[in-house]
Amino acid sequence: MDKSKPYPGxxxxxxxxxxxxxxxxxxxxxxxxxxxxxxxxxxxALAALGKKVVTIDADIGLRNLDIIMGLxxxxxxDLIDVIEGRCKLRQAMVKHKQYxxxxxxxAAQTRDKTALKPVQMIRLAEALKKEFDFILIDSPAGIERGxxxxxxxxxxxxxxxxxxxxxxxxxxxxxxxxxxxxKNIPAHLVLNRIKPEMIKRxxxxxxxxxxxxxxxxxxGIIPEDETVLIAGNTGNPGTAAKASIExxxxxxxxxxxxxxxxxxxDHPGFFQRxxxxxNNNP
Amino acid sequence: xSSFMDRLMGRxxxxxxxxxxxxxxxxxxxxxxxxxxxxxxxxxxIVQVIQKYCRITEGEVDLKYEQxxxxxxxxxxxxxxxxxxxxxxxxxxxxxxxxxxxEEDTSLLRIEYEVDEFATREFDPSTIQTPRPDESSSxxxxxxxxxxxxxxxxxx
Ligand SMILES: Nc1ncnc2c1ncn2[C@@H]1O[C@H](COP(=O)(O)OP(=O)(O)OP(=O)(O)O)[C@@H](O)[C@H]1O
Ligand SMILES: [Mg+2]
Numbered sequence: 326m327d328k329s330k331p332y333p334g335x336x337x338x339x340x341x342x343x344x345x346x347x348x349x350x351x352x353x354x355x356x357x358x359x360x361x362x363x364x365x366x367x368x369x370a371l372a373a374l375g376k377k378v379v380t381i382d383a384d385i386g387l388r389n390l391d392i393i394m395g396l397x398x399x400x401x402x403d404l405i406d407v408i409e410g411r412c413k414l415r416q417a418m419v420k421h422k423q424y425x426x427x428x429x430x431x432a433a434q435t436r437d438k439t440a441l442k443p444v445q446m447i448r449l450a451e452a453l454k455k456e457f458d459f460i461l462i463d464s465p466a467g468i469e470r471g472x473x474x475x476x477x478x479x480x481x482x483x484x485x486x487x488x489x490x491x492x493x494x495x496x497x498x499x500x501x502x503x504x505x506x507x508k509n510i511p512a513h514l515v516l517n518r519i520k521p522e523m524i525k526r527x528x529x530x531x532x533x534x535x536x537x538x539x540x541x542x543x544x545g546i547i548p549e550d551e552t553v554l555i556a557g558n559t560g561n562p563g564t565a566a567k568a569s570i571e572x573x574x575x576x577x578x579x580x581x582x583x584x585x586x587x588x589x590x591d592h593p594g595f596f597q598r599x600x601x602x603x604n605n606n607p
Numbered sequence: 608x609s610s611f612m613d614r615l616m617g618r619x620x621x622x623x624x625x626x627x628x629x630x631x632x633x634x635x636x637x638x639x640x641x642x643x644x645x646x647x648x649x650x651x652x653i654v655q656v657i658q659k660y661c662r663i664t665e666g667e668v669d670l671k672y673e674q675x676x677x678x679x680x681x682x683x684x685x686x687x688x689x690x691x692x693x694x695x696x697x698x699x700x701x702x703x704x705x706x707x708x709x710e711e712d713t714s715l716l717r718i719e720y721e722v723d724e725f726a727t728r729e730f731d732p733s734t735i736q737t738p739r740p741d742e743s744s745s746x747x748x749x750x751x752x753x754x755x756x757x758x759x760x761x762x763x
Binding site for chain 2: 489490493494497498500501504524527528529530531534537538539540541
């Protein structure tokens with residue numbers, strides 16, 4: 326891999342040869358838990374904080390991030406076109422309508438996951454790291470090739486799970502695989518779609534429960550919010566009512582701000598424990 | 608209705624609790640890359656070995672799972688048989704990490720045990736060869752906590 330040679334024609338002005346961007350892969354094991362939603366919303370939230378962000382749809386063949394970000398009509402080329410040299414990186418990157426520092430690198434829709442190799446993702450990420458603060462990779466579900474591609478270049482991972490037995494189990498499997506690959510990739514948990522009322526009634530796993538089981542640091546707790554679907558339907562990430570507050574909080578925590586977690590259950594000490602857990606770790 | 612009582616008493620009723628308990632159990636086998644059946648027979652064999660080589664009280668081997676960070680352990684504090692001289696019987700502390708040393712390969716499991724000082728005359732850990740039938744692939748580490756114990760009692 327030639328690290329010194331970036332992809333030509335980058336859309337954002339190069340910041341020299343030092344690669345300072347963070348490659349963050351959003352993954353989950355189980356499908357449909359909110360990876361694409363989180364990637365799109367974090368992209369917008371980080372851009373709103375003034376960061377240069379590119380989101381990459383690594384779900385080759387099942388392109389979705391484009392439509393959730395409202396950019397589906399602007400796609401000319403895709404990730405595989407870049408990899409196979411049919412276009413420059415610049416040509417494939419789609420600028421967000423509202424945020425000038427936010428770009429999408431779309432997946433190919435008519436190809437499959439074997440069109441991409443982990444080493445190619447690493448090379449692509451190395452190039453993007455020189456120009457962006459955040460490279461967010463939306464992983465496909467599962468633990469197969471598509472997932473392997475998505476985590477190949479990761480400096481950090483966000484594991485998305487729902488407070489539901491099978492997605493927690495799958496999250497554990499994914500954490501195990503990532504840990505086996507490297508102990509040096511920080512993994513943070515995003516617990517999505519919690520229903521505080523059900524937690525209070527003891528019918529749904531709480532953030533405490535999930536953290537105890539998975540034993541990894543948590544970076545976000547997102548409530549069930551039907552306006553997430555509306556935001557997706559209209560292609561306007563960042564506009565969900567309650568959930569967007571938490572997406573923004575995750576973005577700020579990623580930036581190192583010690584944003585407190587909201588308390589969603591009546592467990593005493595819950596809030597303090599979360600804060601401690603998060604802050605105690607680098 | 609029980610959920611009202613549970614709420615009144617601050618107890619956590621059914622669904623969340625059962626999800627948590629079931630997850631903990633299933634993750635023991637998931638993380639160890641063992642089937643539930645393999646885990647059961649491994650436990651049985653460990654108990655058999657302990658019963659064979661240590662004078663433990665029958666039926667008192669109570670193995671428990673313990674999670675530390677993301678690793679699961681099989682642990683037990685097993686009382687040894689009462690001694691003929693009336694001294695306080697010792698305890699056998701067993702700890703088996705269920706995290707395979709090699710991913711996807713459970714052939715190397717670490718089994719540690721220690722016997723407290725009163726038990727040293729009744730039990731020689733070096734006599735244990737292997738806790739599993741598959742001798743070639745087992746690794747046993749022994750840890751004895753009997754610093755400076757000059758126990759000179761005669762036995763038998
Ligand atoms: N916090 C939330 N509240 C309500 N609905 C949500 C929330 N998060 C996600 N959803 C909904 O869940 C569905 C699945 O979300 P999404 O497509 O982001 O999941 P995914 O993990 O990317 O799925 P896949 O594994 O298929 O790629 C969408 O309809 C989305 O609107
Ligand atoms: Mg998706």
